[in-house]
């Protein structure tokens with residue numbers, strides 16, 4: 014039996030995608046080989062990359078003057094790629110709303126020193142809210158403003174994105190890409206590791222306005238230059254790409270189109286998150302500490318107030334087939350990651366289990 018997997022990443026994939034991959038694992042489209050065994054320049058694999066790109070463009074309504082790249086190194090590698098591609102004057106503003114946002118900022122400091130500034134932070138309340146974006150004093154001469162749209166560990170998300178004028182907005186969307194509608198044209202660069210909402214770990218999506226990626230800093234390694242991957246006809250195939258991860262991403266994107274696109278996905282995600290938060294808010298045992306307005310619809314942290322009871326909950330939930338619910342060590346308690354691939358039934362099963370646990374542990 015398949016478990017309901019609430020892991021934050023790598024995370025659950027849609028069952029039908031796994032079954033499809035299983036079906037053609039030994040013989041990918043009549044090649045007599047698996048997709049991981051053929052050349053990345055094989056026409057059949059290149060078609061996969063091209064379809065994945067086209068699907069992403071249509072799903073997110075990505076304007077034509079934006080490049081769509083499939084790179085490696087995870088979102089963490091992009092923490093460095095962002096300054097290396099964009100920090101022409103050694104200045105950047107960072108909004109620090111969680112652990113990954115802080116890491117991105119620290120990477121910015123490596124290249125910008127004092128020029129990389131933390132212009133707003135929610136560290137004062139252990140990242141349980143998002144600073145008011147209208148009250149942030151951005152630096153007009155910054156090379157970019159960086160933010161993390163959804164904070165995977167702390168369970169918060171931006172509900173509105175700041176106006177940054179001529180300064181490009183850069184967003185790490187690793188844990189909420191494709192979960193809700195965003196206006197891509199508001200951003201200079203969007204990047205996301207695939208292993209939360211798109212595919213197995215390995216591929217990282219970069220969506221970047223072409224006018225911004227023309228001349229990276231001189232010290233930028235070839236592999237981290239976005240323009241390397243965006244060369245005419247390169248199609249993210251400068252070197253060997255993470256083939257299997259891109260292949261699964263393509264199946265996931267196809268499925269999203271089949272299901273009606275991001276708008277539909279967002280509705281389901283709001284519904285799932287609503288069920289869980291409603292239950293928690295009315296519970297006499299479970300609590301969520303995030304300021305309501307900024308609650309993530311992807312990652313839902315909760316606690317009982319007793320470490321012992323939290324541990325018992327995780328253990329019994331696992332035995333009941335509800336797995337990977339242990340919270341991040343920075344927050345403790347539990348965390349249910351309910352990405353696109355988590356079915357409504359999975360969330361309902363979790364709530365039923367929580368109800369039962371509450372009754373038994375009063």
Ligand SMILES: *Cc1c(COP(=O)(O)O)cnc(C)c1O
Pocket residue numbers: 022086087088089090113161163164165185186187188206207209
């Ligand atoms: C998981 C995550 C990361 C780290 O991603 P890697 O691909 O492991 O480098 C960065 N940012 C956010 C928001 C994440 O959720």
